[in-house]
Amino acid sequence: MGYRSADLHQVIPNGDVMFMKQNLKAVRMLLISCLLLIVGLAATDNDRDFNMCGKWLHGIAPRNLEYDLKTGCERIEISANEITLSIQGRITAKCTQSSSIQLDSNPHQNQSHFCVFWEPLLDLLIVEVNGKNHTLCKPNGLQGTCCTDLYQGVQENAHMYGIVNGSVKGDVITGDLKRNYTFDGAQINCKEKFCDEASLKPRGANMIEEVVMRSNAKGRVDLPCAQGTVIEMNEEFTGHNFTVPAPRFVDANTIPSVYIPSSLKSVSRSRSIVVYIYYKNKTLFEIGSSDGALDEIVGLSVEDETIENLPEPVRIRFHHSALPSTLQCVSWDTRKDSVEKWRSEGCETVIINANKIECRCHHFAYITAQVVRATVRHQKALTIVTSAGCALSLVSCLVLFFWPYKRKGEKDPSLLVHRGLAVATFFLSLCLSYISRLANAENETVCKITGALLHYSLLSTLCWMTVEMFHIFSFIYCKFNSELFQWVFYLAGFGIPALLVGKLLCIGDIYGLRNIGNEDITSQYFMCWMLNSDRSRLAHYIINIGLFAVATSSGAVMLFLVAIKIHTRPEWRKNRMAFLSIWGLICLFGTTLGLGLFNFGPLSETMLFLFCIITSCQGFFHMLRYYILERTKKMCGLSSDEAVQC
Template structure:
């Protein structure tokens, strides 16, 4: 019943779309392709496009490929392009394609695999030139165009000297409405849009009068743009623009989803240009080196911190034929994961470029050396600590020590974590992806197990201090919590798949990389990291900090705590047991970021070593004090 109702609703919407005004189909774009058969001399491309709506023609001879037309709204271009500048030589026939989009007044040509922008994207105000139809046939020749196609349909395989097309003018608003209707049909009768949405763009103008104090303008509201009002782009032009320009009229043009702007990224991997692009111009003038920057705020979907974003611009005066995005003249301010502000000292096309490859790590070599040294020392220290606990347990006086099972579990889990982290680089380089398929889940299990045993220590100390010394759960409960429970999330992630694998870390400013087995960088793995590692760590640090305060309030007035060394040593011991130092992971920001990063790396990689020193000192102090006084409850907790 529900399926039939949904089908009926789709049919009703389809009829509404068909019967709505302006439902006559026009061509939203035009493309013509062919192969140019030429001579052996130098080759050149001649292009002449003017405003109007009469038609378009292509002609070719031994050395010249000519494109002439009167079909643009505003574009007026007359160019002679020597094709050897683009690496095209006369040994082979040259394939080419022409793409015309009347909604954007955009004319692009692909010659020998090179994209040339001949008319830049704009927004026609009134009339759009479309529906190009074949005109009179040109004679065949030795040199010319063969294998010609229109909209991927073959015209002829013969070599002709020219092809001509007639065009018709129509209102741009009707054409834009048709584009919206086509997009709606693709949503209603398929699982998603059949291709990129043809956006009409939006144009806004502003006059700078005397006493101009700046101006704010926003793109049209659009659902899902990431901002509260729905405007994806907001622009502020400063008063300095009026002083730097002879003209008073400023034109703002907003684009969304135009594939042309992606052309500059064809040979660049791991880079993505966000869909929103804004063009800011002052009529008949090139504006550069503004004393106050233009502010452009882009609201977008959330971008993870590890992906670098940059404000970029395409200067059509520097690169008039090919799209080339540069960061020159723009500063980037990240105002949150879904808001980027660009401060630029010139006017042209602006967008946000995202590096899909993780942000290079600061001080990777130094941090790696510290981590590996710390893990090696901690592994040896934890093994020594386990031997120490085993010998201590044999003493009759320690049989009643309720804390010993928790300490043993923590030392064992830290030993496993230190060993696996020390070996992960070797495993990743030797076995690559195949070895990381099992090494990465094992390392994740060791980390979760260490966190779990730190949580056991938090609960254990709180129970001893505030609840009941004799009512502690039996040791097998701690073993289940510390060693068995972490198997569940790791097992689920392994079953889900595509979470664990080879991870490559890059040193900032160099090409040096470090391989390790860990979680991947896809959205699935990132979500798993947030819900397992960061969530558990946040709960652990919060609980440990709270219990640390409770313990301090409970025993601060005891006689032995009046000795500073006992107080400092005891509090440091609780911090190690509770894993509070791992909370530095949440403080990696601001001017002290580097200091926090090194402190986090040092304290946590050497955690096993510090624990060994802590327990050995406490044991020494306990044996020394037992010679003259009885033991205290503070020491019994260790």
């Protein structure tokens, strides 16, 4: 049960109430100060290797900071008198400095708080006096052998001026007034010690990244646990392609290569630092080794910037041994992600060959390739189904091409359309029968050419199907003689696809090795086809989906007009089933192509099998359709064109 303020005045005299309020306020301030001190000491302990602090009791005269630093590993002495705070000794690796700095003075102030920070790995020495930093030794790269593990030596007492309440990393040495504090050092391998400490930290990779960023190093950076490169971007930066020199006992041909695009350069900054770190061991990351990631991990970061949504991706090429499973590019931003997980968002996987993979990422993070467990059974089944269907289609297209020659002396304008469609389907089946084999070839150029040829034959087949529909429509509805415009059919069937594919080849980054499957799949299928990139998706929606929409909509309109025109003829009742069968097969062809075109993203297993089966049997369906036309011709006793009208 508590008391209100009015109740306190009733039970406690006014003077005592005021005294209690002042004491409560003092207690609150003391608690806040202690909390800030604890937080500050904790932060300092995490950031600095050596941290000695104290209160400097001095006079009211102008004061200065004197220092005399030399290389070696003997001791550092921190002393103070009435006007001077002095730092001197031999603890540096490369820094040799001796000078005096005039400090800000206040005639009414006779004491100052100071701290001495020493980071031997960076050869960095900073003295802070009343909150203002004075850098005595600047970072000079990452030091190998250095002076660290400073331990307390001799102290001398003082009477009026000196250092009181000296402490190391928050632990008070003594509260007595001392003239000086001496700390002896030990020479060790700083890089090995740093890597050992980083391996024990929850985010050890972040520690390495930050210390390399602060080291003021340029070019190659070597650590026992990681190798890196530091690049400076200026206003004339146009992109950079590099490979980190191979560490000891590592094959140079297996080191990842990196391309950094020019779009990384910030417009608002004239100079930026890019740090690339190559990790050969996953132990620096909290994720266990059972996640399936490669041992090679690449870390990319930019000084004081978060890099996301790059218009041109960063390209990282990994080399790996042949695997029974497939790989997928993943990334992990340990500074942002609270959940420790490799993610595929923002990275595109491009399979170069069986031993090489390229990750194209639009952000900076830790990037690697992760093994995706795949069931070979589905890949073999798909290969067998596609090969059998393509073999059937190839034979059917040859039969369809040479079949009309059996009728000599009969002029049949529709033969041009049938043969054009047969040729386009023949090349489509031929490309489909080889894409799975060429996808495993160690040649990126061959896969690009094969993907372009497959796209060309697919567009050509779709164009010739459109020509076929227009040909039937012209005879039935318009009484149009197509012999006069045969060159237009060739241009539409073979010329337009060649123009479109040629333009895409000039643009680039459209064709290559494509992985068709879900991210969490149990089955994957590789083919030389259009890549899953922004340019490829745009080309797919404009060309593939656009052309398919035009062919389907125009075919539906022509079918509707023809049905209206001939449904009143006497022949309609007799031959409507043959007519609908012909147009039904055309719709089946369109459905087959639509199954593949509209499922440009990941395909399910069922959809993938249907697509492979029906598409690979296109030639057989065309031969079946031509057989129906021939049967219709015999039933009516007319020529081919008249049979269509019948």
